Amino acid sequence: MIVGLIGNIIYKEPSFVHIEVSGVVYEVFISLQSFSAIRGDEVKLFTSHIIREDAQLLYGFMELSEKKLFERLIKINGVGPKVAMAICSTYTPAQFGVIINNKDMNGVKKVPGIGPKSAGRILVELSGFDAQLASSQSEDTNSSFNQASEALESLGFKKEKISDTLSRCDLSSDTASLVKEALKLLKTI
Structure with a gap:
């Protein structure tokens, strides 16, 4: 394998x-x-x-959370690899976790190749899986957040200002993107 x-x-x-x-x-x-x-x-x-x-x-x-979502999706009867990849292409794992949590049938039907029956089946089968997606996504995010925080601290910024600024950034980004975005925000403060 x-x-x-x-x-x-x-x-x-x-x-x-x-x-x-x-x-x-x-x-x-x-x-x-x-x-x-x-x-x-x-x-x-x-x-x-x-x-x-x-x-x-x-x-x-690129991310382990996306792989976990894909592998869980292909276990659902009627969902093959192509449909699972269409879901992964349409939504990030965190976004799809929100859709599962909200039981958003229209959100699932927006994916090419998924009709009402398949959307309903996916929501039923993945009930509760949104918590796993959120926890695996937060592991990736926490790592990037901590590394960005350390980098900004080494540049001389205060911890309070750093955490306030990083909370306004796109936390799904990698460390380098987080630092760049935070520096732009810190420059305007």
């Missing part, structure tokens, strides 16, 4: 990438969320390896 890849990107499109790992090139299907998060030529992806009668497919994710 292939659970992750670290390698160089040979070719990239919004729905898949070709990654060279030790001389072997893998085709990995990705969500639009992961596509927009890929920076540079080297990449580390969490993968889900699906083996079918006629194919072996790899689905890659």
Whole structure:
């Protein structure tokens, strides 16, 4: 079972990438969320390896919470990898967790390929899963938040000002983006 890849990107499109790992090139299907998060030529992806009668497919994710969402979705009867990737491309795990929590049928139906019956089934099957999504998302966020806070503190900003500023930033960002956004806000204060 292939659970992750670290390698160089040979070719990239919004729905898949070709990654060279030790001389072997893998085709990995990705969500639009992961596509927009890929920076540079080297990449580390969490993968889900699906083996079918006629194919072996790899689905890659930049964040572990997105992989957990995908793997939970494909366990639902009638939801295959394509529909699960459509959900991952439409919503971040945190956004989809809110939709599950609110039992937002219209939010689920906005995903291409999902009708009313499938939307209802997904909401019923994922009931309670929103808490797991929130906790795995907060682990990623807390790490970025703490690292950004330390970086800003090392630049000489006061802790109170840092926490106030970071609370107004987009907490789903990586550490570098958080620091940049916070510095812009601190400059205007």
